[in-house]
Amino acid sequence: MRILLIEDDQKTADYILRGFRENGNVCDHIENGHDALFQASRENYDVIIADRMLPGLDGLSVIKALRSTGKKTPVIFLTSISGVDDRVEGLEAGGDDYLVKPFAFSELAARVSALARRPVMQQEKTVLKVHDLELDLIRRRASRAGKEIELQPKEFLLLETLMRNEGRVLTRTMLLERVWDYHFDPQTSVVETHISRLRAKIDKPFEVPLLHTIRSTGYSIHAPD
Incomplete structure (x- = not known):
């Protein structure tokens, strides 16, 4: 033991x-x-x-x-x-x-x-990875291609939520509930604003985009095909 x-x-x-x-x-x-x-x-x-x-x-x-x-x-x-x-x-x-x-x-x-003696439960990863983007959940650090990316707390949580659901489309409502703990529509552009800020940090400086807007549906993060 x-x-x-x-x-x-x-x-x-x-x-x-x-x-x-x-x-x-x-x-x-x-x-x-x-x-x-x-x-x-x-x-x-x-x-x-x-x-x-x-x-x-x-x-x-x-x-x-x-x-x-x-x-x-x-x-x-x-x-x-x-x-x-x-x-x-x-x-x-x-x-x-x-x-x-x-x-x-x-x-x-x-x-x-x-x-x-209790049944062993699967341990979740402490570092999330999508393509060359990494998110260290312990050190609270993000990096892409080895370059550190500075994120605000909500940006970090938003990115974590997206990366935990790699390849899945998350709607605006889902993000409001999971990131902002809103169980109603506050009629603000908080999701869109944070997605824009996040994209500017994790995608625009790099050649391959990872964060995608799915028209009339939501957002998804995934590696290139």
């Missing part, structure tokens, strides 16, 4: 690492939230053990960000906070289980084993 331990208290980390490694498991250890998010998003683990209180980026934020990329790795939170509301908060952030400090290693090991 391959485990990622995110814990800044060295004594606690040593205790957990020793226990799992003695049982023949591979257990990587990260001490801060930012490095943990990078590691967890790039590597595949059977289970993640995450402390809630971490330097740089707290455990809840790490797992929320990880879940936003589509990673389904089971997560068990470790915490010294024992309130019901705090446990609920951890589960709503994307955690699968919760263990309050201090704890017996045998209980942690049993819970980790139970999580690892």
Whole structure:
């Protein structure tokens, strides 16, 4: 079993690492939230053990960000906070289980084993690609043919939505719902304006157009035939 331990208290980390490694498991250890998010998003683990209180980026934020990329790795939170509301908060952030400090290693090991036995769900990509256009969902960066493209937050989300649906036509209504969370027509040209801005950044400087307007239907992004 391959485990990622995110814990800044060295004594606690040593205790957990020793226990799992003695049982023949591979257990990587990260001490801060930012490095943990990078590691967890790039590597595949059977289970993640995450402390809630971490330097740089707290455990809840790490797992929320990880879940936003589509990673389904089971997560068990470790915490010294024992309130019901705090446990609920951890589960709503994307955690699968919760263990309050201090704890017996045998209980942690049993819970980790139970999580690892769950059916493995397919992991979504953290880098989307269409032809020579790339969108890094972790670093929040876009590039085409190796040239970085600066995008505003809504432009990034719009491009992400289109790239996740490569080859499909997305209507104006679909984009309003998925990008702007509008479930009504605001009677504005917000979609058209952002499509125009996006096209100017990802297509006009390059020879091959990727973003296409489908007349009277919507928009689609796809590689050339």
